[in-house]
Amino acid sequence: MEALFRKVSSFSATTILILLSAIFVVLFIYAKPAIKEFGFNFITDPRWDVSVTLKNKTAAQKTDNTANSAVANVGNNQAQQNMDSDAIPQDSEDIDIPQDNDDIAISQDDDLGIAQDDDLGKSNTKTVYGGLIPIVGTVLSTILAMFFAVPIAMGISVFLAEVAPSFISKPVGMAIELLAAIPSIIYGMWGLFYFGPLVAKTFGGSSVSLLVAGMVLAVMIIPFMASLTRDSMNTTPNVLKESAYAMGATKFEVIKDVIFPYAKKGIIGSIILALGRALGETMAVAFVIGGVFSFPDKLTDPTVSIPVVLANSFAESSGMSLNALFYLALILFVISFAIISFAKFYFLREKK
Amino acid sequence: MKKLVLGAVIAASSFAYTINGTGASFPYPVYKQWIKSYYGKTGNKVNYTATGSGTGIKEIVARHVNFGGSDKPLTPAVLKKAKLYQFPTVVGGIVFGYNVPGANNLKLSEAAIQGIVLGTIQYWDNPVIVKYNPNAKLPHKKIIFVHRSDKSGTTFNFTYYLSKMSNIWRKNYGARKLINWPTDAQGRSVAGKGNFGVSAAIKTNEYSIGYVDYADAKKNGLKMATVQGKDGKFYAPVPANFAKGAAYAGFDPKKDFYKIIAYPKKGYPVIASTFILLPKEKVNSDKKVTAFFDYAYKNGDAAASKLGYIPLPASVKKQIRKYWAEKGIK
Amino acid sequence: MRLVINKIVLLLSTISALIGLGFLFWILVTLTVKGIGAIDLHIFTHDLVNNGLRNLLVGQFVLALIAVIVGVPIGMIAGIYLQEYSFGNKYAEFIRNLSDVMMSAPSIVIGTFVYAVIVNPVGHQNGWAGAIALAIMMIPIVVRTTDDMLGLVPRELREAGVAIGAPKYKVIVNIIIKAAKVGIMTGILLAFARIVGETAPLLFTSGNSQYFTLNLNEVFPSLTVAIYNLATMPDENLVKIAWAGAFILTLFVLIINLFGRYLIKDKK
Numbered sequence: 028m029e030a031l032f033r034k035v036s037s038f039s040a041t042t043i044l045i046l047l048s049a050i051f052v053v054l055f056i057y058a059k060p061a062i063k064e065f066g067f068n069f070i071t072d073p074r075w076d077v078s079v080t081l082k083n084k085t086a087a088q089k090t091d092n093t094a095n096s097a098v099a100n101v102g103n104n105q106a107q108q109n110m111d112s113d114a115i116p117q118d119s120e121d122i123d124i125p126q127d128n129d130d131i132a133i134s135q136d137d138d139l140g141i142a143q144d145d146d147l148g149k150s151n152t153k154t155v156y157g158g159l160i161p162i163v164g165t166v167l168s169t170i171l172a173m174f175f176a177v178p179i180a181m182g183i184s185v186f187l188a189e190v191a192p193s194f195i196s197k198p199v200g201m202a203i204e205l206l207a208a209i210p211s212i213i214y215g216m217w218g219l220f221y222f223g224p225l226v227a228k229t230f231g232g233s234s235v236s237l238l239v240a241g242m243v244l245a246v247m248i249i250p251f252m253a254s255l256t257r258d259s260m261n262t263t264p265n266v267l268k269e270s271a272y273a274m275g276a277t278k279f280e281v282i283k284d285v286i287f288p289y290a291k292k293g294i295i296g297s298i299i300l301a302l303g304r305a306l307g308e309t310m311a312v313a314f315v316i317g318g319v320f321s322f323p324d325k326l327t328d329p330t331v332s333i334p335v336v337l338a339n340s341f342a343e344s345s346g347m348s349l350n351a352l353f354y355l356a357l358i359l360f361v362i363s364f365a366i367i368s369f370a371k372f373y374f375l376r377e378k379k
Numbered sequence: 380m381k382k383l384v385l386g387a388v389i390a391a392s393s394f395a396y397t398i399n400g401t402g403a404s405f406p407y408p409v410y411k412q413w414i415k416s417y418y419g420k421t422g423n424k425v426n427y428t429a430t431g432s433g434t435g436i437k438e439i440v441a442r443h444v445n446f447g448g449s450d451k452p453l454t455p456a457v458l459k460k461a462k463l464y465q466f467p468t469v470v471g472g473i474v475f476g477y478n479v480p481g482a483n484n485l486k487l488s489e490a491a492i493q494g495i496v497l498g499t500i501q502y503w504d505n506p507v508i509v510k511y512n513p514n515a516k517l518p519h520k521k522i523i524f525v526h527r528s529d530k531s532g533t534t535f536n537f538t539y540y541l542s543k544m545s546n547i548w549r550k551n552y553g554a555r556k557l558i559n560w561p562t563d564a565q566g567r568s569v570a571g572k573g574n575f576g577v578s579a580a581i582k583t584n585e586y587s588i589g590y591v592d593y594a595d596a597k598k599n600g601l602k603m604a605t606v607q608g609k610d611g612k613f614y615a616p617v618p619a620n621f622a623k624g625a626a627y628a629g630f631d632p633k634k635d636f637y638k639i640i641a642y643p644k645k646g647y648p649v650i651a652s653t654f655i656l657l658p659k660e661k662v663n664s665d666k667k668v669t670a671f672f673d674y675a676y677k678n679g680d681a682a683a684s685k686l687g688y689i690p691l692p693a694s695v696k697k698q699i700r701k702y703w704a705e706k707g708i709k
Numbered sequence: 710m711r712l713v714i715n716k717i718v719l720l721l722s723t724i725s726a727l728i729g730l731g732f733l734f735w736i737l738v739t740l741t742v743k744g745i746g747a748i749d750l751h752i753f754t755h756d757l758v759n760n761g762l763r764n765l766l767v768g769q770f771v772l773a774l775i776a777v778i779v780g781v782p783i784g785m786i787a788g789i790y791l792q793e794y795s796f797g798n799k800y801a802e803f804i805r806n807l808s809d810v811m812m813s814a815p816s817i818v819i820g821t822f823v824y825a826v827i828v829n830p831v832g833h834q835n836g837w838a839g840a841i842a843l844a845i846m847m848i849p850i851v852v853r854t855t856d857d858m859l860g861l862v863p864r865e866l867r868e869a870g871v872a873i874g875a876p877k878y879k880v881i882v883n884i885i886i887k888a889a890k891v892g893i894m895t896g897i898l899l900a901f902a903r904i905v906g907e908t909a910p911l912l913f914t915s916g917n918s919q920y921f922t923l924n925l926n927e928v929f930p931s932l933t934v935a936i937y938n939l940a941t942m943p944d945e946n947l948v949k950i951a952w953a954g955a956f957i958l959t960l961f962v963l964i965i966n967l968f969g970r971y972l973i974k975d976k977k
Binding site: 224227234313314317318324339342 | 430431432433434527528529530531532555556557559563564566568569570571572576579580583584
């Protein structure tokens with residue numbers, strides 16, 4: 028029986044390993060064409076879905092890191108090219124515009140996701156994808172969210188575990204957990220219609236922006252941190268707390284020096300859970316972050332994050348643009364791995 | 380008598396079938412009404428999930444569904460390669476919703492529109508705009524341009540109109556589902572997710588203007604601009620004018636109805652159609668789909684109009700039925 | 710001085726609780742106001758095709774149930790393994806890290822994965838794919854919370870169990886889990902709440918059906934996909950249904966929460 032239990036639990040853990048690896052593999056397969064095409068430049072290239080004309084193959088690989096001039100340059104190049112040849116295919120998904128007003132355009136559609144090999148030779152433009160802006164947006168929105176959420180969640184859990192009498196803490200605790208149940212699209216709509224305009228009124232700037240997204244994210248992840256931290260705090264043996272009180276410690280000191288250290292693992296765990304949610308939240312952020320592919324000059328500017336780009340483009344993409352999306356998703360995995368490992372390492376190491 | 384009726388109903392429902400479709404979200408409200416009506420009348424079940432034109436195309440190519448919906452028509456060559464049939468179902472208008480306190484009945488000339496989207500006209504009181512709006516008291520405020528944040532058929536149709544209307548636009552940007560708008564770099568953009576997001580953004584940002592489909596603009600009570608058409612006349616953004624434009628659509632069944640109908644000879648210029656894609660080899664399934672749309676063409680016009688969409692002209696419907704008959708899927 | 714700090718901190722914590730509650734109240738009021746207006750007998754007795762919610766409520770429940778049946782045991786048992794049987798070794802650490810990273814996977818990615826491995830081979834959307842996608846999303850949450858909560862159980866309890874000669878699995882099941890059950894249940898409830906509001910995993914896998922069906926081999930009705938489709942539509946009737954659905958969804962999670970807490974209550 029013992030052996031059986033052991034085997035079953037080991038099997039369960041291995042199943043997870045297989046599952047996660049499978050997801051990673053599938054992602055990688057879909058991302059591979061984009062990885063081959065753009066390499067590591069993808070991480071530093073701020074252009075997304077921008078057509079560049081190739082003077083020769085190597086010239087096109089050079090990355091132009093000024094976001095503002097990229098579009099203008101492309102425009103000028105294209106104008107010159109257009110003088111001589113027929114309509115230039117912009118993206119493999121577009122339809123060319125007829126030169127005369129009424130002719131049917133010649134399509135270079137990649138609607139079927141099938142590479143139009145015979146066109147590659149003739150076409151002298153290619154579409155460049157770079158993930159710098161969504162990457163920056165993801166990191167910034169997550170940091171913002173944690174910045175708002177961690178203090179409030181910790182405060183709530185202290186309230187629930189230590190301050191409130193049990194007839195208050197039970198229903199209030201359940202109410203906070205309810206926040207986790209609200210569909211993310213509702214958060215999106217609430218943020219878009221009610222919260223965003225309020226933020227714009229108070230802080231200026233746009234009603235959909237990095238700031239609004241960070242704050243909406245914060246509200247979404249608070250229940251995870253608050254409930255689990257509260258439960259972790261409640262596992263502190265009474266005997267430890269009582270002996271501290273007996274020595275004359277105030278409630279705050281007991282929390283700070285006895286409960287938090289004891290419950291540290293659970294608290295950090297809850298923060299990691301919340302971090303995961305914040306990094307990957309799609310629907311709500313898509314509604315309130317603004318969706319403009321540019322760097323936010325200030326907090327109240329609209330921008331994008333990786334899940335938002337996925338949400339906005341996934342349903343309509345095929346071919347290289349789809350591969351680029353998967354490349355982004357892969358990068359998100361790497362980012363979250365890095366952040367989570369760092370958080371664990373920093374907070375859980377033995378301080379001696 | 381009751382037993383007979385019951386028996387007939389059971390017999391009929393045992394022949395009731397289910398067909399599944401997915402694709403463009405633009406016609407979803409209309410299709411849903413048609414589905415409801417069709418189910419009530421015949422007991423046949425039609426499912427349609429709004430996932431986007433791109434997914435609609437992908438799923439029908441993969442034969443995962445019985446029919447796909449797309450706002451962007453496929454060319455005959457692509458249709459041949461993927462072995463698909465195609466026909467339009469309904470037309471919609473794309474309007475310029477705007478939010479300028481105190482200014483109503485905005486009239487936009489082609490020059491004004493070109494300037495706004497290209498970013499060369501940056502303030503509301505620019506002479507090009509004021510020219511046709513002398514009494515509007517337009518303020519010296521920056522124009523906030525609202526566009527889509529997600530890839531969309533609406534953007535595609537809108538930019539197709541821009542490409543036909545403006546040589547500069549065509550040369551530099553073309554018709555695409557997702558654009559790096561010039562106003563992005565100038566910091567005067569706001570992006571919304573879906574027509575819904577764009578409407579919300581226009582509503583909550585003063586001095587903004589954006590392109591959005593008529594049904595959403597109407598529902599959100601947005602002010603809509605009167606637009607100059609190809610023939611130079613100004614057309615108000617109302618269904619009658621959309622229908623006028625749709626009459627010049629120029630659908631050609633020989634080309635599988637491949638036509639992007641924006642910028643017609645007369646009528647409101649920014650109109651778009653949406654299409655259904657069918658797999659050639661699944662004749663029985665196709666017959667069920669065409670039966671549904673045939674019913675919709677016969678009985679669904681009122682519902683479509685009520686929701687702000689434009690039913691296809693009778694002549695086009697006739698062409699479509701003939702197309703079905705030719706392909707053996709009527 | 711220490712007393713002053715104490716009072717300030719306790720005050721701050723109460724204020725944070727009020728802020729949290731404030732947001733909750735704001736969203737819930739918005740939900741209620743917009744949702745309750747559309748609630749009448751009609752939506753419970755009709756399916757989506759006739760502007761009702763019946764098939765969606767049943768469908769969502771079925772999908773969530775399957776997700777829980779599949780996801781919770783796998784998650785819990787894996788969490789037990791990580792904590793009890795392989796404490797400290799590299800393999801466990803690796804799985805822990807992978808599981809945490811999984812948690813941040815955008816739901817669209819999970820949906821795509823399940824689409825690739827289930828929908829593609831089967832040839833069309835189906836309910837099983839949707840349920841599996843939800844289960845996959847639950848697992849990392851359950852794993853981490855089980856792992857952590859078990860870890861917080863005092864060593865003395867374990868030692869006591871071993872001291873009376875109980876085999877390890879008995880110690881785990883009868884003593885340790887009992888001690889951590891509150892926390893583990895919170896984890897399960899949170900995971901459940903998380904997936905019950907998810908749209909993207911279902912959008913490409915089980916789609917949405919307008920009709921009442923319990924056939925998981927076909928396109929399957931789900932409330933969240935319907936809300937996603939309907940809430941942003943320019944037809945006011947459809948929007949109302951969406952809000953009503955969201956309201957009922959939240960209510961449903963509240964009930965499950967209460968039920969879950971009741972299950973593990975110490976019966977005296």
